[in-house]
Structures are given as C-alpha cells and as structure tokens.
Amino acid sequence: MGKAGNAIEKLVAxxxxxxxxxxxxxxxxxxxNSKKIRALINFLGEAYTKEEDIAKTIDIYLRLIRYIENEKVIADITVKPTQLGLLISNDEFVKNYKKIINAARGSKVFTWMDMEEAEYVDDALSAYEEEVDNGMVGICIQxxxxxxxxxxxxxxxxxxxIRLVKGAYSASKNKSxxxxxxxxxxxxxxxxFLFENGKSFTIATHDLDIIHEAIKLNKNSKKDVTFAMLKGIRNKLAVQLAEKEKVSIYVPFGEEWIPYSYRRLKEAGHLKLIIRSLFESQSI
Ligand SMILES: Cc1cc2nc3c(=O)[nH]c(=O)nc-3n(C[C@H](O)[C@H](O)[C@H](O)COP(=O)(O)OP(=O)(O)OC[C@H]3O[C@@H](n4cnc5c(N)ncnc54)[C@H](O)[C@@H]3O)c2cc1C
Structure with missing residues (x-):
C-alpha cells in the first residue's frame, strides 16, 4: 500500500x-454484504491534471462495474469530480462522468458523486442535474x-x-x-428538510446523536432512508444498525491513500478515537 508513510500511518490507513x-x-x-450492508466503492485519487491519471481512473471504474455486475456484489460506485478531469476543464469532467454512469447504468450499478472543495460544487451539481432524470445517480451535499x-x-x-454529510473540507466564512x-x-x-421534502436519501455520519434522531424520524416516515458510515470508523455500530435499517459503508481502495487518511485523522481529533476505531473487534 502507498509509497510513503511510516508504519503507524499505514496501520491507520x-x-x-x-x-x-x-x-x-x-x-x-x-x-x-454478508452483514446486510451495501458498499459504496471509491477509487482513491483526486486533483488530477494529467490525462493518463484520468484515463487510468476511468478504466478502473469500468472494470469495477463489471466485477460488481458479474459477481452480484451489492455495491454502488462513488466518484470525485477532480479525479475525472474537472481541473482540466468542465467539459472533460462531464464527458468522463457520463462515460462512467452510462456504463454503470448498463450494468445496473448506481453511481454517486462525492463532493469536494467548495469551488467545485457548482460544476458537480450541474453535471449531476443533467443526469438526474435518467436515474441511477446520487450526489453528496455538505x-x-x-x-x-x-x-x-x-x-x-x-x-x-442525496447523501448528506458534514463535509471534510473547509471554506471561507462567507461560504461556510x-x-x-x-x-x-x-x-x-x-x-x-429531507425528511419533509426528500424521497430517497442517505444519512452519512458517525455522529450518534444525529443517527438516533434519524432513526426516530424514520420510524414514521415513508421515505427511502439509508444510513452510511466510512469503513473502519464505527463498523460494529453499522453491523448492529443493519439489523433494522438500510446501511451502507464507504469502501475506498487504491494507492493514493494519504489525502483521504489525513482527512480522517483530522476528524478523529484525538488519539483515543483513532485507537478505539483501530482495535474495534471487527476484523475488516
Ligand atoms: C458514507 C460517507 C460518505 C462521505 N462522502 C463525503 C463526500 O463526498 N464529501 C465530503 O466532504 N465528505 C464526505 N464524507 C465525510 C464527512 O463529510 C465527514 O467528514 C465525516 O463523516 C466525519 O463527520 P461525522 O458526520 O462523522 O461527524 P463528526 O462530528 O466528525 O464525528 C462524529 C463522531 O464520530 C467519530 N469519528 C468521526 N471520525 C472519526 C475517525 N476518523 N476516527 C474515529 N472516530 C471518528 C467520533 O466519535 C466523533 O465524535 C462522507 C462520510 C460518509 C460517512
């Protein structure tokens, strides 16, 4: 895994x-899946400016879609705009996004759009809105x-x-x-707002107060509600929750694990939480 990083970083990652x-x-x-949990699979990598990196990313997603279909895995894919060429141009990103979702739709695989820094939200939303009526696509809101x-x-x-998250980035005071x-x-x-006006949405958080409130709201709701967490943070809770609710887990893979892992380290805040999540009984 990865080229750089010391042993502790690798253990955490x-x-x-x-x-x-x-x-x-x-x-x-x-x-x-054996624990009744859907996977949201992301190929790690972001902020690409080289066409070869983007081409490799697309090939990997296309292969992943075939694996999911052929092996009947219960999984969605989830892509980042800047791994599909948004830093080259909006046209490049939209072309590559459409290529992936068309292949995914052909294999009955659902495609999510991750949301990155605030300056990319308009482009991500407009690409998504062009495709929303054709179905099998979702988007993250922070x-x-x-x-x-x-x-x-x-x-x-x-x-x-919609996948509702708190957001893993920061932005200026007027925006955030x-x-x-x-x-x-x-x-x-x-x-x-989503429980009143949404139809299908995911409560993506490890915040126990929010999760409990969402479980309460969901008791009397007719909405299609899923709970989602990141791999390795509260796996045990996800497995318990999956006995009663729809649950997904975000499963990233790839060599470029450093930016993703640093975002998680920052959120864990202190060592106790990292150690707890590392030694939780779940082996995967
Ligand atoms: C399925 C899924 C998809 C996501 N997609 C995106 C996306 O596309 N764009 C985006 O900006 N963000 C995304 N995120 C990340 C999200 O925005 C938050 O950064 C992340 O979930 C942490 O916030 P929280 O809601 O868990 O609340 P927090 O307040 O950060 O955490 C709540 C509690 O969870 C525990 N916890 C949280 N993180 C850790 C950790 N690393 N180690 C140990 N314990 C921890 C702690 O007990 C903490 O008190 C996604 C998150 C999930 C679950």
Missing part, C-alpha cells in the same frame, strides 16, 4: 482503506456549506438522491460555517 486494488475492494464489499439548503430545495424538486457545532446544527436542519 489500512483500517480505513480496503487495499491497493479493486479485488481488495470487492472482497471487503462482499464481507459487508452541511458545512451555507448554500446547501438552497441546493437541497432545488434538488428535491427533481427527486434527486466555521465551527463544528454550527455545521452540526445545519446538518439537523438539512436532515429535517
């Missing part, structure tokens, strides 16, 4: 990442961004499929909430 190649991701997805309530108003009118508690308050506001 190994908990969060399925492995270096797509077969590792498929194996982990099958393990979670509660740290002040614009997200307006984005949800627009998207829910079109029956978009600056404190964890404001971001969490906004998460509740957006989640309530």
């Amino acid at each position: 190994g908990r969060w990442i399925a492995g270096a190649n797509d077969r590792d991701a498929i194996a982990v997805a099958k393990y979670f 509660s740290y961004l002040k614009r997200s309530i307006d984005d949800l108003r627009k998207l829910t009118k079109r029956d978009a499929v 909430f600056q404190t964890r508690s404001e971001t969490t308050d906004n998460y509740y506001k957006l989640m309530n």
Whole structure:
C-alpha cells in the first residue's frame, strides 16, 4: 500500500482503506454484504491534471462495474469530480462522468458523486442535474456549506438522491460555517428538510446523536432512508444498525491513500478515537 508513510500511518490507513486494488475492494464489499450492508466503492485519487491519471481512473471504474455486475456484489460506485478531469476543464469532467454512469447504468450499478472543495460544487451539481432524470445517480451535499439548503430545495424538486454529510473540507466564512457545532446544527436542519421534502436519501455520519434522531424520524416516515458510515470508523455500530435499517459503508481502495487518511485523522481529533476505531473487534 502507498509509497510513503511510516508504519503507524499505514496501520491507520489500512483500517480505513480496503487495499491497493479493486479485488481488495470487492472482497471487503462482499464481507459487508454478508452483514446486510451495501458498499459504496471509491477509487482513491483526486486533483488530477494529467490525462493518463484520468484515463487510468476511468478504466478502473469500468472494470469495477463489471466485477460488481458479474459477481452480484451489492455495491454502488462513488466518484470525485477532480479525479475525472474537472481541473482540466468542465467539459472533460462531464464527458468522463457520463462515460462512467452510462456504463454503470448498463450494468445496473448506481453511481454517486462525492463532493469536494467548495469551488467545485457548482460544476458537480450541474453535471449531476443533467443526469438526474435518467436515474441511477446520487450526489453528496455538505452541511458545512451555507448554500446547501438552497441546493437541497432545488434538488428535491427533481427527486434527486442525496447523501448528506458534514463535509471534510473547509471554506471561507462567507461560504461556510466555521465551527463544528454550527455545521452540526445545519446538518439537523438539512436532515429535517429531507425528511419533509426528500424521497430517497442517505444519512452519512458517525455522529450518534444525529443517527438516533434519524432513526426516530424514520420510524414514521415513508421515505427511502439509508444510513452510511466510512469503513473502519464505527463498523460494529453499522453491523448492529443493519439489523433494522438500510446501511451502507464507504469502501475506498487504491494507492493514493494519504489525502483521504489525513482527512480522517483530522476528524478523529484525538488519539483515543483513532485507537478505539483501530482495535474495534471487527476484523475488516
Ligand atoms: C458514507 C460517507 C460518505 C462521505 N462522502 C463525503 C463526500 O463526498 N464529501 C465530503 O466532504 N465528505 C464526505 N464524507 C465525510 C464527512 O463529510 C465527514 O467528514 C465525516 O463523516 C466525519 O463527520 P461525522 O458526520 O462523522 O461527524 P463528526 O462530528 O466528525 O464525528 C462524529 C463522531 O464520530 C467519530 N469519528 C468521526 N471520525 C472519526 C475517525 N476518523 N476516527 C474515529 N472516530 C471518528 C467520533 O466519535 C466523533 O465524535 C462522507 C462520510 C460518509 C460517512
């Protein structure tokens, strides 16, 4: 796994990442399927400016789609705009996004769009909106961004499929909430909006208070609600939750594990949480 990094980084990253190649991701997805959990598979890599990196990424997603179909894995794929060429041009990104979702639709595989830094949200949303009516696509919305309530108003009118997260990035004060508690308050506001106006959405968080509130709201709701977590953070809870609710786990794989792992390290905040998530009884 990876070229750089010391032993501790690799140990931590190994908990969060399925492995270096797509077969590792498929194996982990099958393990979670055996626990009634759907996998959301992401090939690690972002901010590409070289055509060869983008071409390789597309090939890997196309192969992954075939594995998912042929081996009947219960899994979606989830792609990042900047791994599909957004830093080269919007046209390049849209062309590559459409190529992947068309192949995925042909194999009955659902494609999610991850959301990255705030400056890419408009391009991600417009590419998604062009495709939403054709189905089998979903998009991530981040509660740290002040614009997200307006984005949800627009998207829910079109029956978009939404994954609600707090957001793994930061942005300026005029665009985003600056404190964890404001971001969490906004998460509740957006989640309530989805329970009133959404159709199909995913509550993607490890925040226990939010999860409990969503379970309560879901008791009397007719919405299609899924709970989702990242691999290696609260696997045990995900398995328990899957006895009663629809649950997905985000399964990243690939060599480029460093940016993803640093985002997770930052969120863990302190060593105790990292160690707890490392030594939780789940072996995968
Ligand atoms: C399925 C899924 C898909 C995602 N997709 C995107 C995306 O496309 N774009 C994006 O910006 N973000 C994405 N994220 C990440 C998300 O935005 C948050 O950065 C991340 O989930 C941490 O926030 P939280 O909601 O768990 O709340 P937090 O307040 O960060 O965490 C709540 C609690 O969870 C535990 N916890 C959280 N992280 C860790 C950790 N690393 N180790 C140990 N314990 C931890 C702690 O107990 C913490 O108190 C995704 C998250 C999930 C679950």
